Amino acid sequence: MKEVTQHLDGKGGEHLYLHKDFHGALCYAIKYLDETYGYEITHAYLRHVGETVYKPLIFEIKRRGLKALEDHLRRVFTLEGGEFELYWKEDHLQLEVKRCPAIEHLKRNNLYYTDRFCTSTIVVNETICRQSGCQAHCDVVPGSGRCVQTFRRMT
Template sequence: MAVETMTRRASDNAYLHRDFHGALSTGLAYLESRHGPEAVRAYVTHFARTYYAPLTHAIRDKGLGVLRDRLETVYAQEGGRIRISFTEDEMLLEVEECPAVMHMRRAGYAVAPLFFETSRTLYEAILDGTPYASEWLRHEPETGRCAVRFFRRTS
């Protein structure tokens, strides 16, 4: 029987491995089971403050439009349907279905109970140190459908 060989270059494919959502969800479930729900929020905050530091700086310097552009790009990349209402001081993000949650449902991965913290706590941490804050308005765990309000802090 012949030896089968496959060689691929990075440029042969697009980088979009949705199963990573399942790995992240498994990580959050592990973290909650071993260290409690606060550890999940602490981890998401730690990640946001390091990896997304350039985004935080850009929002602080240029305003909410930076976050709007990023959200549009990210959800478009993963095929998520969203609506954004935007003014310079306030933005409403409505996610019809979270593409991460829907992929996990389709693929049979367990969705961690605190998976929504990868949005709620993430946005709070990204906006920490900027003139803006976020408010989690509603959320449906089954589909990840949610609404988030971003607004300029009053004080």
């Protein structure tokens, strides 16, 4: 075997922070919680994520309304390279995901995928909206990488 020496430096800001394998780690986490503790514990964890990780977004929705959520969704789906349409329909905000970048990455790289993965979107969206005086609804076609997410202010 040819013996070699190799060296590599990383300077942080040189690269875009976008490690899509993390979608796989989340998928395994959901599978693990489902199988070890049951669905209700998985949902409790995802509600906890909604309340803590998305605290700044909840604050912004309370302050600026659903426009803050629109900005967040557009930024995230653009960064991840998803195919989507995001628009206002009467009084509500609608996100049509035509090609989910997370599911696409998992399937393309033969990483573990379960239809339960989309539960993270459903529960986190519902938690963010409940905390900020809104409602969320999500219609998912399991495994297709497509869904329609609807958000409206509670009256």
